[in-house]
Amino acid sequence: MTQRYPFTRRAALLGGGALLGARPSRADTSCCGPITPAGQALAAFLDGTRVEQLWPAGWHVDWRSGQPNRPRPGGHEAATHCSAFVAAVALRLGIYVLRPxxxxxxxxxxxQLAWLDEAGPSQGWEPVGDMRQAQALANQGSLVLAAYRAPDPHRPGHIAVLRPSLKSVERLEEVGPEIIMAGVTNYRATTVAQGFRxxxxxxxxGGAGDIRYHAHAVDPQRLLARLD
Incomplete structure (x- = not known):
């Protein structure tokens, strides 16, 4: 059954990120501004990835779909798929990030983080200076990544997608932006503090760790097409 969302194709996204005839969600106490209709559409799209059922740790997976095909030797933590999930999300939105x-x-x-720093700007990615700006951009419907590169190049880092959130300034400082991710545990919605633990x-x-943020504009028409 097709999932229904609180907007229609006739309410086409404008270049500024708003839906015709729609009003942004209110955020009087939000750290990072309201969730615009484009942000609402992004959240619906992210929910539709079914990350909690796909890209399971400890399995070989098809990176595009997250479908597991066979167990991977070494147990649950031997294979996690944070970066494959990020690549699949970007692919579905017509955005390139380093991938198989x-x-x-x-x-x-x-x-991926090294690529974002070096080649990302030529592909439309921009570094984001702080986590408050990163959460604000996600609220406005941009694809925003939170990424950490392991100091040991032979150890895995971690990467996740920010999702819109109306958390307070205090909550943002305590636990960081809201994310969706694959990993040892897959989360449809959690915090940077939990996901990168x-x-x-x-x-x-306060965001004093080594997580970095990068953002890319999302084509609103492509996003709506993914929700049909």
Missing amino acids: PEHPQELLANA HHPGAWAP
Whole structure:
């Protein structure tokens, strides 16, 4: 059954990120502004990825779909798929981020962050200065990534997608932006503090850790097409 969302194709997204005839969600106490209709559409799209059922840890998966095909030797933590999930989300939105076959799935998160720093701007990616701006951009419907590169190049880093949130300034400082991710545990919605907890030094209250943020504009028509 097709999932229904609180908007129609006739309410086409404008270049400024608003839906005709729609009003942004109110956010009187939000850290990072209201969730615009484009942000609402992004949240619906992210929910539709079914990340909690797909891209399971400990399995080989098709990176595009997240469908597991066979167990991977080494147990639950031997294979996690944060970077494959990010690549699949970007692909569905018509956005390029480093992905197979240009790089294997192993240690891909580290390579994706290096690529975002070096080649990302030529592909429409922009570095985001702080987590408050990053959450605000997600609320406005941009694709925003939170990424951490492991100090040891032979150890995996981590990468996740920000999702819109109306959390307060205090909550943002305490636990960071809201994310959707694959990993040891897959989350449809969690915080940076929770999602990056297996990587010492990645997160510290107030955003003082080594997590970096990058953002890319989303084509509104493509996003609506993914929701039909």
